[in-house]
Amino acid sequence: MSAPEVNFSDLSNKPLAVVGQVERSATRSVRIRRRGKDVQDLVLVTEERAAQVTEVVTATTRMFLALMEHDDVARTLATEVVPAAFPWVRFLPKEDVQAFVVELVETLAAAESLRNPAPVANLVAAWRHTAEVHADPALAEILQRDGEDLGPVPAPSEPE
CATH class of the missing domain: 1.10.246 (Serum Albumin; Chain A, Domain 1)
Incomplete structure (x- = not known):
């Protein structure tokens, strides 16, 4: 099961929508796609899931x-x-x-x-x-x- 993906710009332009995706996701996470050479994507995850x-x-x-x-x-x-x-x-x-x-x-x-x-x-x-x-x-x-x-x-x- 993979996490849904959003662009980095979505995180800054529509933060509540991205947080909603995190909370609705089965993995309680969203992959944040970033552009650029040698730039790693990020994963936004709930604190509870990270602790688990x-x-x-x-x-x-x-x-x-x-x-x-x-x-x-x-x-x-x-x-x-x-x-x-x-x-x-x-x-x-x-x-x-x-x-x-x-x-x-x-x-x-x-x-x-x-x-x-x-x-x-x-x-x-x-x-x-x-x-x-x-x-x-x-x-x-x-x-x-x-x-x-x-x-x-x-x-x-x-x-x-």
Whole structure:
């Protein structure tokens, strides 16, 4: 179920109509479309729905972490079922899948304590990129070659 969409100008020109859409929406949210390069859309959501989402994520994370801390079988099972949640792990070596699960659990615990999902999203993206390298044999071979360190990479120059 996706949220209804409105243009950013609707939010400033017809704010009551947009708020009405939020309140009538099944998701209790509206996507605010913004124009421009490198400009992200916004989501307007009721405070109650935001609190519900936070509560569900927190409860799910805490239950998962408790299972992982409580039971060796749960830890083994998590490693075995992680491909269902993250299909790209099939391209990782087995020891990397285990490292991903351990790092994911640790990051989930730390991020949940801050109530900030960004570290988890960053971790998943980094491991997905690692899987992309393993999925491409030519790229993996290039990156595994011995070579010399050429030092720090300079910052990119400003576009003209």
